[in-house]
Amino acid sequence: MSSVRIKWLASIWICVGLQVVMAQDCSDPAPLCFVQFNNITVDSTGNGPLMADLNCANPAMNGTLYQITTIAPGDFQILLENIQCDTAGNQLGDGLILTVYDSADPCNPGPASIIACEMVSDQITLDLTAATADQNFYVAIYGDMEAGDSGPADCGYELQTSGEAVEFALTVPSVQYEILLGQSVDIEGVTGVEEYLWSGSGQITEDTMANPTITPNGIGEFTYQVMGTQGDCEVTEEVTILVQPNIIPADVITPNGDGINDEWYVLFLDERFDRADVRIFDRWGQVVYKSIGYGVTQLWDGTNNGNRLPAGAYYYVIDLKTSESGEGPVFTGAVNVIY
Structure with missing residues (x-):
């Protein structure tokens, strides 16, 4: 073969995720595969699970949590942008809170593990550095509440990460x-x-x-x-x-002018193989026909330079030239000229 x-x-191509996420169990963070398009929502009373003040001490308990696992040491970036919040009469917060930490326990990060904690209403880029491969960072996104707000806004956003430490x-x-x-x-x-x-x-x-x-x-x-x-x-x-399909050369031609088998047909050898090298030899090894490609205007009619050839066996070599090297596969066989 x-x-x-x-x-x-x-x-x-890069790994792209699409999901709508409410508050989740902090023990099962979603992987952040370069780009996530999410939507933070609250219930009709404004008291949904994402309602929070700037709670940097324990962000995972009231937001959408992502895990970034580095593939190499080096720098990387986290970008939070395209924030679109649906607010109503200033009763809902109009932004998001972004918290990044590297705790061994994502459910109980503790203040010492907090790398960044920012209120964001437009966009923000954080520059981070991983010391090793397989280092875990956690990103929590949750609703922003200020004094007088009855709940966080319904906000859509785009969160992505890039850089040598995380990209594949x-x-x-x-x-x-x-x-x-x-x-x-x-x-x-x-x-x-x-x-x-x-x-x-x-x-x-x-x-x-x-x-x-x-x-x-x-x-x-x-x-x-x-x-x-x-x-x-x-x-x-x-x-x-x-x-x-493989080509199928005819094994007989009868070039007697009756319109039946007057030319040599090769089934499936058509314009798809326009580089094919087709040669026919007599029994002494002399070339009696050659062509590049084998279209309907190139069919061999049993002649050599217009001269009728004697009856007998002739031998063909067809190189389709479809491989990367420009040679092969090659088909060989005999065709008999009968009058």
């Missing part, structure tokens, strides 16, 4: 592979995360490898998905493989 490798252009990217091929039935594709260049899992029909060798070999099990377009995992964050991308 042959393999085909095709060049590709890389695309980079799943790099995958971004072009379609094209092979013949029975061939395989050696995936190359998939990188960026700790764990991989491929899925799709046919045979996938080592589906937990970054770059497996894939053999589809039919003709047509096949889509394969790779899921990359980094800590608690997941990102997926797809690879498409188009499987064409």
